[in-house]
Amino acid sequence: MPQKKSRVFQTRMTAKRNSKLNRSQRGKQIASFRKRQITRAAYEIIAEKGYYNFTMMDIAKRAGVSSGLIHHYFKDKENMLVTLLREMQNNVRLSLERALEREQDPKEKLGIFVDQGFNLVENEREYIYVTFDFLTQIKFNERMQRILSKLYRGYRDSLTLILREGKEKGIFRDVDEHYLSTIFSSILLGLEQQYIVDNTAFFYREYAARVKKFIFDMVLIEK
Secondary structure, X not given: OHHHHHHHHHHHHHHXXXXXHHHHHHHHHHHHHHHHHHHXXXXXXXXXXXXXXXXXXXXXXXXXXXXXXXXXXXXXXXXXXXXXXXXXXXXXXXXXXXXXXXXXXXXXXXXXXXXXXXXXXXXXXXXXXXXXXXXXXXXXXXXXXXXXXXXXXXHHHHHHHHHHHHHHOOOEOOOOHHHHHHHHHHHHHHHHHHHHHOOOOOOHHHHHHHHHHHHHHHHEOOO
């Protein structure tokens, strides 16, 4: 009998522990959902109004939550904006990495890298606007400076790896991959910025295609 009671007790304790774990997991899932909900609203508001022209109440209304809930998850405005910046960076990087993982040919990978970079203007224009706004803060906010630095370094590193792989497989020329990754990234970002500032200056898709051809002409071994 004692052994039977012990097993019943253990079963009940296990059930309680599982219940606590389930509640804890649900709590984490809800918190994660709320944070994404708030940062998405912040993303939309900043894209519409700019970095200096929004309030936490604007974000609360857009997210459909109270301003108190925002302060529950984010200790201050800067903390929320830094979280938003990291999330933006991670989303863009993850999208690129997933696309690259499906390809083995360095030439195809280079094409994907260039296309995704140029497509941000048409598919994620808000991302460009918000990034511009954050760039104005790097002189005053070291955390944002570090995050943006990591973002651009990530672009260069991805492109460097593609160029290096292409060299090793005899597809690309013997180039200075770090130098070219810096130059290519600058060209992509510069064309995007010029188009955002003045979309009547040139035909974006045509120029993007010409830049892509220019990049391939610089690195591909002629056959």
